[in-house]
Amino acid sequence: MAPLDNVAPSRRLLLKGAAAGAVLFGFHLPPRQALGQAAPSAQVPASPAAQVPEINAWVVIHPDDRVVLRMARSEMGQGTRTGLAQMIAEELHCDWSKISTEYVTPGQSLARNRAWGAFLTAGSQGIRNSQDYVRKGGAAARIMLVEAAAARWGVPAAECSAKDSVITHGPTGRTLRYGEVAADAAKLTPPAEVPLKDPSDWTVINTSKPRLDTAAKTTGSLIYGSDLKMPGMLVAVPRRCPVFGGTVRSVDRASAASMPGVRHVLQVGDGAVAVVADTFWQAKTALDALKVEWEVGENGKVSSATIDATLTEGLDAAEAFIGNQNGDARAAIGAAPRKLEAVYSYPFLNHAPMEPMNATVVWTAERCDVWCPTQNGEAALAATAQAAGLPQQQCDIHRVDLGGGFGRRTTHDWLIDAVLIAKQIPGVPIKTMWTREEDMVQGRYHPVTKAKMTAGLDANGEITGLHMRISGQSILSFVFPNALQAGRDPVVFQGLNAGGAEGQIGYSFPNLLIDHAMRNTHVPPHFWRGVNHNQNAIYLECFLDEVAHATGQDPLALRRKLMANHPKHLGVLNAVAERIGWGGPLPEGVQGRGIAQQMGFGSYVAAAADVSVSDQGVLRIHRIVAATDCGYAVNPQQIEMQVEGSFVYGLSALLYGECTVKDGAIEQTNFDTYNMLRMDEMPKVETIVMPSGGFWGGVGEPTIMVAAPAVLNAIFAATGKRIRTVPLKDQDLRRA
Amino acid sequence: MAKLNVNGAVVELDVATETPLLWALRDQAGLTGTKYGCGIAACGACTVHIDGQAIRSCITPVSALDESQKIVTIEGLSPDGNHPVQVAWRELDVPQCGFCQSGMIMAAAALLAQTPRPTDEDINVAMSNICRCGTYNRVRAGIHKAAAGGITG
Numbered sequence: 001m002a003p004l005d006n007v008a009p010s011r012r013l014l015l016k017g018a019a020a021g022a023v024l025f026g027f028h029l030p031p032r033q034a035l036g037q038a039a040p041s042a043q044v045p046a047s048p049a050a051q052v053p054e055i056n057a058w059v060v061i062h063p064d065d066r067v068v069l070r071m072a073r074s075e076m077g078q079g080t081r082t083g084l085a086q087m088i089a090e091e092l093h094c095d096w097s098k099i100s101t102e103y104v105t106p107g108q109s110l111a112r113n114r115a116w117g118a119f120l121t122a123g124s125q126g127i128r129n130s131q132d133y134v135r136k137g138g139a140a141a142r143i144m145l146v147e148a149a150a151a152r153w154g155v156p157a158a159e160c161s162a163k164d165s166v167i168t169h170g171p172t173g174r175t176l177r178y179g180e181v182a183a184d185a186a187k188l189t190p191p192a193e194v195p196l197k198d199p200s201d202w203t204v205i206n207t208s209k210p211r212l213d214t215a216a217k218t219t220g221s222l223i224y225g226s227d228l229k230m231p232g233m234l235v236a237v238p239r240r241c242p243v244f245g246g247t248v249r250s251v252d253r254a255s256a257a258s259m260p261g262v263r264h265v266l267q268v269g270d271g272a273v274a275v276v277a278d279t280f281w282q283a284k285t286a287l288d289a290l291k292v293e294w295e296v297g298e299n300g301k302v303s304s305a306t307i308d309a310t311l312t313e314g315l316d317a318a319e320a321f322i323g324n325q326n327g328d329a330r331a332a333i334g335a336a337p338r339k340l341e342a343v344y345s346y347p348f349l350n351h352a353p354m355e356p357m358n359a360t361v362v363w364t365a366e367r368c369d370v371w372c373p374t375q376n377g378e379a380a381l382a383a384t385a386q387a388a389g390l391p392q393q394q395c396d397i398h399r400v401d402l403g404g405g406f407g408r409r410t411t412h413d414w415l416i417d418a419v420l421i422a423k424q425i426p427g428v429p430i431k432t433m434w435t436r437e438e439d440m441v442q443g444r445y446h447p448v449t450k451a452k453m454t455a456g457l458d459a460n461g462e463i464t465g466l467h468m469r470i471s472g473q474s475i476l477s478f479v480f481p482n483a484l485q486a487g488r489d490p491v492v493f494q495g496l497n498a499g500g501a502e503g504q505i506g507y508s509f510p511n512l513l514i515d516h517a518m519r520n521t522h523v524p525p526h527f528w529r530g531v532n533h534n535q536n537a538i539y540l541e542c543f544l545d546e547v548a549h550a551t552g553q554d555p556l557a558l559r560r561k562l563m564a565n566h567p568k569h570l571g572v573l574n575a576v577a578e579r580i581g582w583g584g585p586l587p588e589g590v591q592g593r594g595i596a597q598q599m600g601f602g603s604y605v606a607a608a609a610d611v612s613v614s615d616q617g618v619l620r621i622h623r624i625v626a627a628t629d630c631g632y633a634v635n636p637q638q639i640e641m642q643v644e645g646s647f648v649y650g651l652s653a654l655l656y657g658e659c660t661v662k663d664g665a666i667e668q669t670n671f672d673t674y675n676m677l678r679m680d681e682m683p684k685v686e687t688i689v690m691p692s693g694g695f696w697g698g699v700g701e702p703t704i705m706v707a708a709p710a711v712l713n714a715i716f717a718a719t720g721k722r723i724r725t726v727p728l729k730d731q732d733l734r735r736a
Numbered sequence: 737m738a739k740l741n742v743n744g745a746v747v748e749l750d751v752a753t754e755t756p757l758l759w760a761l762r763d764q765a766g767l768t769g770t771k772y773g774c775g776i777a778a779c780g781a782c783t784v785h786i787d788g789q790a791i792r793s794c795i796t797p798v799s800a801l802d803e804s805q806k807i808v809t810i811e812g813l814s815p816d817g818n819h820p821v822q823v824a825w826r827e828l829d830v831p832q833c834g835f836c837q838s839g840m841i842m843a844a845a846a847l848l849a850q851t852p853r854p855t856d857e858d859i860n861v862a863m864s865n866i867c868r869c870g871t872y873n874r875v876r877a878g879i880h881k882a883a884a885g886g887i888t889g
């Protein structure tokens with residue numbers, strides 16, 4: 001059987017439409033949205049939907065009433081495609097069953113003055129940061145469709161209404177379908193005023209619409225980046241120096257060049273090599289045999305122990321960036337009759353999306369086209385252009401759905417290398433695929449930090465002052481150094497800020513100091529689902545638990561006292577406390593109950609956990625209750641899925657997640673040493689979605705931040721053991 | 737060269753015999769529904785059936801197989817995508833990114849073929865696949881739903 005192609009580059013080696021693909025191989029029918037869009041060419045067309053004129057950038061309606069909604073944000077499992085479609089459809093008044101979606105390319109957006117806004121799909125902002133303009137896109141299209149119908153009837157538009165893709169003239173009862181007037185509507189001038197519905201009138205938003213992309217994920221027919229095939233395509237498998245920043249000293253090309261299927265043995269930049277072969281397995285087999293010597297430099301001496309020593313020094317360093325401050329915490333703690341102090345730490349973590357990094361690239365001297373899963377099409381385009389040595393106008397990114405992202409696919413080191421490989425083999429489609437091993441050791445890791453928590457307590461056990469000293473990595477200093485504020489990384493303080501709509505601390509302390517001693521390492525940090533909330537919530541929520549127990553207070557009661565001025569934080573906390581039955585008897589088999597809350601990504605979340613720990617120290621999480629106030633809930637079922645998934649991601653990190661460093665390199669090379677929570681350990685999760693209205697919060701990440709502290713607090717309640725260093729796999733949970 | 741019985745048809749694949757079945761399926765047979773997650777039998781993304789048993793194709797060399805063994809991939813699980821597990825998956829919107837789901841579905845289908853009414857414990861034992869998106873609770877519900885509907889596939 002000959003290899004089959006599922007993408008057929010045209011004369012220009014560019015992606016053809018899904019219909020052409022279907023004819024060509026008939027084996028997989030890639031869903032339209034999976035392969036992106038039709039026929040980008042050297043002149044970027046105004047409309048990816050080819051022959052049918054768009055109503056506006058967001059909406060295309062075919063004569064047969066099919067509605068195509070355009071997407072700038074990427075789908076990686078979080079349900080953004082469906083949520084954004086709901087937002088547009090709410091205002092478009094179209095027939096939901098007629099909807100499909102397609103990705104626009106960043107090249108098209110560039111050519112149209114960023115008509116589709118941001119492509120970045122991260123920070124739980126795919127929906128909340130585009131809700132306004134996508135709803136307006138839907139509303140403007142509806143207004144134009146109604147105007148076109150009114151014009152055809154010669155009646156005032158005000159006498160017409162639209163519902164389920166049908167326009168009705170009220171006084172006469174005449175109707176026209178959207179498909180019948182779409183071509184006329186496309187010629188109209190967009191309305192100047194685009195009023196949006198009051199939330200109380202929503203009928204599509206705040207409903208649990210089934211996802212638009214489920215079916216193809218149950219038959220194996222969804223084409224991911226690693227599944228792409230093109231005529232003449234070769235597969236590259238790269239290996240970068242395992243010590244970050246290292247370079248290639250020498251490559252013995254002969255050691256791999258004559259192996260079966262091998263076409264090229266390449267050096268990639270100064271720090272990587274790649275074998276290019278007919279298939280992945282051939283390339284990987286040859287790469288395993290390839291003899292490479294690396295120049296690792298001073299970084300080769302770094303280990304987890306040396307990093308830990310650096311961070312420990314930062315815990316008491318004189319200088320630190322201030323994140324949040326009121327009163328004089330140091331003085332209050334110094335004057336307090338009693339002091340409580342604890343040091344916590346949080347490790348490096350790999351994102352480990354199920355699909356390893358990959359990109360398919362065709363480079364010529366005139367043009368560079370990329371097919372890849374990315375969380376940010378525009379950043380991918382910029383990275384491609386730079387690596388290709390071409391202007392952005394001569395490059396484009398054709399997105400495919402992601403086999404997971406979690407932040408890893410917001411940065412494009414893997415894409416740059418893929419372009420540098422393809423550039424050495426002009427005109428030939430090159431699919432660069434990472435092995436899992438490469439994915440594990442060339443990650444962009446959750447930053448490593450420690451925190452020293454110090455509380456001053458008065459004679460009644462009340463907190464007089466709190467000092468939270470964070471020591472460790474700054475993501476911004478690695479990723480966006482220009483965004484540092486006089487050296488300070490504001491992202492370090494996620495969830496600890498005095499104000500703002502993104503991540504406010506939920507407590508008021510009479511004296512407070514939260515500061516950061518920046519201690520960077522050569523291991524590259526990055527945004528990892530939940531980001532700095534993950535450790536900040538553990539540090540604060542577990543330490544408050546320590547204060548409660550040390551002063552004989554109920555952990556919930558202590559929090560409530562500190563939360564009087566934070567009603568939304570308190571709202572979700574109370575909701576989980578009530579649902580789990582806080583203060584009541586524990587169910588059979590449960591030994592401890594814990595609670596935690598945090599605000600992040602614009603949403604308020606809380607969790608309560610019931611656990612038991614066997615005499616052998618084996619943890620069982622019996623039940624989780626989670627509450628989310630995300631302001632407006634676009635799709636409650638999708639929110640539940642994100643909450644459940646957040647527990648898997650957060651608890652995987654808590655139980656098993658840790659990347660350690662030896663001789664400058666990450667030690668964990670695959671899922672055997674970087675394990676995850678599986679089915680048998682997955683607790684029941686009860687989700688309370690409680691949107692209070694008036695703001696738009698994210699849902700993809702917030703719940704992760706409370707997963708670990710709720711369980712850690714429950715473990716203490718069950719065992720009397722306070723765990724301050726994760727993951728739990730390294731900890732003895734047996735009762736003391 | 738390898739002669740394999742894939743989804744009901746005997747195919748000749750131009751592949752070195754030590755090649756794992758996963759890559760023979762993906763690169764030679766063009767069946768990309770079966771996914772690569774780890775290559776070391778740790779995640780289950782590559783799960784296919786051999787004579788009805790769920791196996792991890794990433795560590796199964798084609799030399800270990802002959803045409804008498806019936807290999808079924810996600811593409812061949814049902815003629816129309818309506819195996820009870822697939823139907824239940826759609827009804828519950830189980831997948832998130834979907835990348836692990838071929839393996840999940842194949843493992844679930846093999847479990848149900850052997851144990852038509854699995855308990856939660858049966859599911860825990862049979863389903864050791866990794867899902868990074870965290871669909872486990874819906875996978876479990878989907879298996880129970882497919883079981884309740886009766887297995888015909």
Ligand code: FES
Nearest residue numbers: 773774777780794
């Ligand atoms: S790819 Fe085979 S078990 Fe992970």
Ligand code: FES
Nearest residue numbers: 833834867868869
């Ligand atoms: S659905 Fe994404 S890994 Fe399971």
